[in-house]
């Protein structure tokens with residue numbers, strides 16, 4: 367419409383403001399090496415073992431988010447979206463077990479590295495009832511979005527992703543997961559629009575921390591820690 371200026375939504379605004387950090391998280395050398403086919407398979411196996419541990423901690427966080435949505439959300443459909451996400455995580459746990467056995471990664475003896483332990487501890491802190499739904503759902507979106515963006519890039523035009531890693535990339539890079547992340551983003555934006563200034567600032571700080579944790583998580587694939 368002529369003359370009408372569209373207000374930028376909160377998350378879009380943050381992604382512009384923190385573009386450098388977002389790009390570091392979503393175009394990390396590890397995922398770029400998958401995309402260009404130069405990936406070191408031992409790095410991939412390290413990532414696989416560590417991510418299985420992370421996902422196991424992510425499930426209780428998602429469950430706590432479901433409880434917050436039930437208590438605090440102004441829209442009933444949020445619960446269905448989050449429940450769908452939890453169902454996908456159920457599949458994800460089974461997939462990790464199958465994939466680990468395919469690659470000879472022994473999950474039972476995989477020791478969580480420092481960056482993973484710290485990220486999991488952070489997730490656990492977000493399960494507290496004192497953490498508001500708006501903050502938690504924004505965190506949930508950010509965590510899922512980094513994987514979606516990173517792995518979709520491994521499948522996009524010009525990628526040379528090895529055949530045996532395409533299924534991994536599909537898991538988070540598929541269109542359905544992309545749509546799910548956009549729905550989470552819409553929920554977070556809707557809540558942020560209605561939130562007090564201090565909640566919005568807290569949510570922004572949360573997104574920055576998550577992007578930093580995600581970068582540290584990818585860094586673990588180098589196996590230096």
Ligand SMILES: Cc1ncc(CN)c(N)n1
Pocket residue numbers: 417420421424509510512513580583
């Ligand atoms: C570290 C991390 N971040 C995000 C996701 C996507 N669920 C994951 N599996 N692992």
